[in-house]
Amino acid sequence: AQSVTQLDSQVPVFEEAPVELRCNYSSSVSVYLFWYVQYPNQGLQLLLKYLSGSTLVESINGFEAEFNKSQTSFHLRKPSVHISDTAEYFCAVTYNFNKFYFGSGTKLNVKP
Amino acid sequence: DVKVTQSSRYLVKRTGEKVFLECVQDMDHENMFWYRQDPGLGLRLIYFSYDVKMKEKGDIPEGYSVSREKKERFSLILESASTNQTSMYLCASSPLLGTETSYEQYFGPGTRLTVT
Numbered sequence: 001a002q003s004v005t006q007l008d009s010q011v012p013v014f015e016e017a018p019v020e021l022r023c024n025y026s027s028s029v030s031v032y033l034f035w036y037v038q039y040p041n042q043g044l045q046l047l048l049k050y051l052s053g054s055t056l057v058e059s060i061n062g063f064e065a066e067f068n069k070s071q072t073s074f075h076l077r078k079p080s081v082h083i084s085d086t087a088e089y090f091c092a093v094t095y096n097f098n099k100f101y102f103g104s105g106t107k108l109n110v111k112p
Numbered sequence: 113d114v115k116v117t118q119s120s121r122y123l124v125k126r127t128g129e130k131v132f133l134e135c136v137q138d139m140d141h142e143n144m145f146w147y148r149q150d151p152g153l154g155l156r157l158i159y160f161s162y163d164v165k166m167k168e169k170g171d172i173p174e175g176y177s178v179s180r181e182k183k184e185r186f187s188l189i190l191e192s193a194s195t196n197q198t199s200m201y202l203c204a205s206s207p208l209l210g211t212e213t214s215y216e217q218y219f220g221p222g223t224r225l226t227v228t
């Protein structure tokens with residue numbers, strides 16, 4: 001069975017500070033990994049994904065995530081956050097694209 | 113742009129009522145999904161469908177049923193609503209395997225259902 005663990009339910013951070021949102025997964029087979037973002041009162045939007053190739057993937061708004069197979073992790077990072085990054089972030093995995101497994105979410109609260 | 117729409121943003125129903133949540137996507141996607149989102153629990157899959165009239169149970173199907181009579185529409189049905197079904201319901205769609213973009217799910221804005 002697959003599972004996804006997001007260790008931090010809330011992460012408060014000041015504007016322009018770096019941030020890391022942690023995601024670990026458990027799976028005995030190869031997986032594909034995703035980060036989704038949910039802004040207040042909206043649905044989820046894809047932020048970035050790892051399918052194959054380079055283990056470091058980037059989004060258009062400055063986030064990046066690194067797939068670490070040995071540590072079964074896919075942590076999300078940003079070197080300098082903005083107020084507009086305040087949202088809830090979900091890590092997700094799938095191995096067959098019929099079922100996606102989501103973490104419990106991390107609320108990022110960026111303070112001025 | 114892919115668009116997934118849900119019939120209501122907010123819904124209030126009484127215990128025992130039959131509730132229909134509708135989801136429509138305009139990108140000709142084969143796969144459609146229903147999740148519920150609860151604080152601290154993330155998203156949990158209720159049902160998914162990979163073709164018209166086809167459906168498979170997700171992780172928490174009890175108390176729910178689904179209908180997919182047309183490719184673009186996927187309905188979630190609560191036969192007899194209960195207070196423990198108060199939640200945010202999210203619909204998603206994705207195309208079949210074959211292209212890189214097929215690995216992404218596209219989500220609707222959600223329906224916040226309150227059962228009193």
